[in-house]
Amino acid sequence: MTDKVSKTTPSRLRRALDSDLFHAFKTSPVAVVSAIVTFVLVFSAVFAPLIATTDPFNPTSLNLMNGFTSPLSPNDFTGESFVMGTDDQGRDVYSTILYGMRISLFVGFAAVLFAMVLGIVLGLTAGFIGGWTETIIMRAADVQLTFPSILVAMLIFGFAKGITPIEYRDQMAIWVLILAIGLSDWVQFARVVRGATLVEKNKDYVAAAHLMGRPTLIIMLRHILPNVLSPVLVIATISLALAIIAEATLSFLGVGAPPTQPSLGTLIRIGQQYLFSGEWWILFFPACTLLALALSVNLLGDWLRDALNPRLK
Template sequence: MKRFPTTRLAPHWQRLQGSHFAYRWRRDRLARLCALILTLLLGAALLAPWLAPSNPYDLAQIRLLDSELPPFWVAGGTTAHWLGTDAQGRDMLSSILYGARVSVAIGFGAVLLQALVGIGLGLLAGFRGGSVDALIMRLTDIQLSLSTLMTAIVAGAVVKAAFGGAFYGDYAVLMLVLIIGLSEWPQFARTVRASVLAETRKDYVEAARTLGFSHRRIMLRHLLPNVLSPILVISAVQIANAIMTEAALSFLGLGMPETQPSLGSLIKSGFDYLQSGSWWITLIPGLFLVVLVLSINLLEDWLRDTMNPRRYKD
């Protein structure tokens, strides 16, 4: 019988299967359920152009005569629009899928920007110390005193005054990524700095210095891989926060315009119709947002506990 050669990934896969991470994953049903729900929601959002019954951006597919149709299980609903329609006649299921795609893109893009800025400054502050550390920490204190809402108001006002509202609408996704990303980077910087301060006291850092390695190599090749655990945890937290921040800003009229569906703009567009009986326009996108953020937060809790085995007593 012919044997196929063992791939290089086999030892790593066997090591992962026997790790503490895999052990906790197999035992925690809630984490697996949240991962399944999150995978389905993210997959549906990413595949919106293929899964959505219609394109909410295409005016030719929108019929005003079909406005405010209820979901199919409510009297007056139709299976042509499973979750009903909004006040403009857009299919709610399609709008939610496309809106979730925008919200998730903003969330991940903003966290990527936060990580690039915060990790770099955190590594530099923790490794160099002294006046460099003091300067970076004062910058984080200043940034933390400026709320994301205030930053969004100022940035939106400046861009609209300089380039007009149409320009802001065309680049609203990029603007929100920049606003949320540049407002929340101190969370990464403080977390990374605290971890680096603990790592710099260990022998391998002193050995690297003795061997004459450059500061850049020590930070990127030695310190950064050893502080990945808190970075993964804070990234999960910040993704959920960024998605909620986008929804809050859009609901207040400072984020995505109503012509470009996001979860926040969908909730805002249907809020005026809530008391008139068209509850699904606001509540269904709101429920999607709650389930999405709750799944991320529960997975973050599991990840945080798994990365710190001392929390367990069994």
């Protein structure tokens, strides 16, 4: 009897492949191409030590004689050639992009995760408890919305870096950057979760949980939270692209990743210095990588938002 039930019950993979969401994905060329580009870039960043030709941030692997070598052209002194050329220090641009993309993705994912957790906690608390708690949280969110997020991130980064001991600033720069971007991006998560919580807490299943004597925290986490996660996941996908761009902007302005751990933004800032002297590849390839990464993630977020919107079905 058990074997018959197991044969007739579809597996989780089969249910996922037969779902409306996967059907919408495979019938959308933009979503498929964006997913492929995102997967290739993320895969390349994760396995950069295996894919990169050299470790560009290892001083022992650098040769200053290879500096400013144009793409696919042999160096005049060493005779070596590089697919994307080299920068001013003789580092392979292709390898620096892979390693720099690891930092950009790590900062983006960590900042969005931090902002999402903080926004969910504050949004659930404001929507479910209400009263002065809701007023304080939402007024703080309104005040933060009056300032551009990049300025808020710069302010938080400058303050956090100022209180960090000088000898630890380079080591803590990445974590300070994550904190700055996360604290500047929690508001949209909190507003969406609060609105969804206000709708969900008046439904019958919440009233039944109250009658059963469930604690408030359990009701918020086990009953309301799963029903408000769909819009949160959409926002998180779109926010990932914005977080990557914010990290690149801060690093380009010189207040982000340190020179010892350059991200895509730092590489673009370095390349910009040599753009008008003819070494265009130092800026061009990191900028194209950042554009492809941010655009593909953003398009995936737009598709997910439309696919999960019941009004568009």
